[in-house]
Amino acid sequence: MKAIAINGSPRKGWNTDLVLQSTLKGAADAGAEVEMIHLYDLTFTGCRSCFACKLKGAEPCKCFLKDDLSPVLDKILSADVVFFGTPIYFGEITSQMHALIERLSFILMTYDDYTKKLFHGKVNCGCFYTMNVPQAGYETMYADRMKKSFGVLQRLNGTVLEYSCCDTLQFNDYSRYQAASFSEAHKRQMREEQFPKDLEAAYQIAQKLCKEE
Numbered sequence: 001m002k003a004i005a006i007n008g009s010p011r012k013g014w015n016t017d018l019v020l021q022s023t024l025k026g027a028a029d030a031g032a033e034v035e036m037i038h039l040y041d042l043t044f045t046g047c048r049s050c051f052a053c054k055l056k057g058a059e060p061c062k063c064f065l066k067d068d069l070s071p072v073l074d075k076i077l078s079a080d081v082v083f084f085g086t087p088i089y090f091g092e093i094t095s096q097m098h099a100l101i102e103r104l105s106f107i108l109m110t111y112d113d114y115t116k117k118l119f120h121g122k123v124n125c126g127c128f129y130t131m132n133v134p135q136a137g138y139e140t141m142y143a144d145r146m147k148k149s150f151g152v153l154q155r156l157n158g159t160v161l162e163y164s165c166c167d168t169l170q171f172n173d174y175s176r177y178q179a180a181s182f183s184e185a186h187k188r189q190m191r192e193e194q195f196p197k198d199l200e201a202a203y204q205i206a207q208k209l210c211k212e213e
């Protein structure tokens with residue numbers, strides 16, 4: 001069994017990365033071979049509209065662009081489980097994660113018939129979002145948007161589970177930054193009390209996705 005985590009945050013060692021590391025621990029403990037991919041280490045763009053994937057006779061579900069993301073797309077389609085992690089930036093997934101979703105979406109659809117599924121395998125997916133707002137803010141402002149952003153994962157024929165990790169700690173020392181709208185004491189408390197629960201939830205979701213047929 002192969003499980004991959006895709007980090008859509010530029011910050012290694014921070015919230016999204018830590019949540020994804022916890023998913024990979026859960027997956028490894030469930031017997032999976034695991035790999036972390038940091039999107040911000042790679043050089044790639046969104047879809048370049050080359051249409052090589054839309055040529056008659058082209059290999060299905062294949063991106064022909066020659067950049068660092070094409071092998072990642074191949075890995076996603078050959079994995080058993082994929083964990084996507086992104087911070088929320090201005091109400092959206094990060095630009096690098098968006099570029100990945102754009103590329104993945106295009107290779108999974110055909111203009112012959114928009115409803116046709118081109119991918120016949122099965123990949124279970126976990127989507128993990130980290131953000132500044134508390135849970136209620138996520139529910140009212142972002143939940144629908146995130147579901148839509150990752151809607152293409154339905155084309156991978158597996159189970160898709162989501163988890164929102166809210167009210168995260170953003171800096172190590174709030175006193176150094178212009179960030180008066182946040183209470184450092186509250187953020188620290190969330191980090192100490194809630195974040196370990198988020199890591200545990202990520203671990204459990206990973207185990208569930210790895211064990212699901």
Ligand SMILES: Cc1cc2nc3c(=O)[nH]c(=O)nc-3n(C[C@H](O)[C@H](O)[C@H](O)COP(=O)(O)O)c2cc1C
Nearest residue numbers: 009014015016087088089090091130131132133168
């Ligand atoms: C450019 C930028 C935009 C952000 N926009 C939002 C936002 O719209 N809503 C929100 O709740 N948090 C927002 N945040 C906060 C991050 O989502 C949050 O700190 C997240 O946990 C960071 O993940 P990381 O620690 O993996 O980098 C933003 C952060 C940055 C840097």
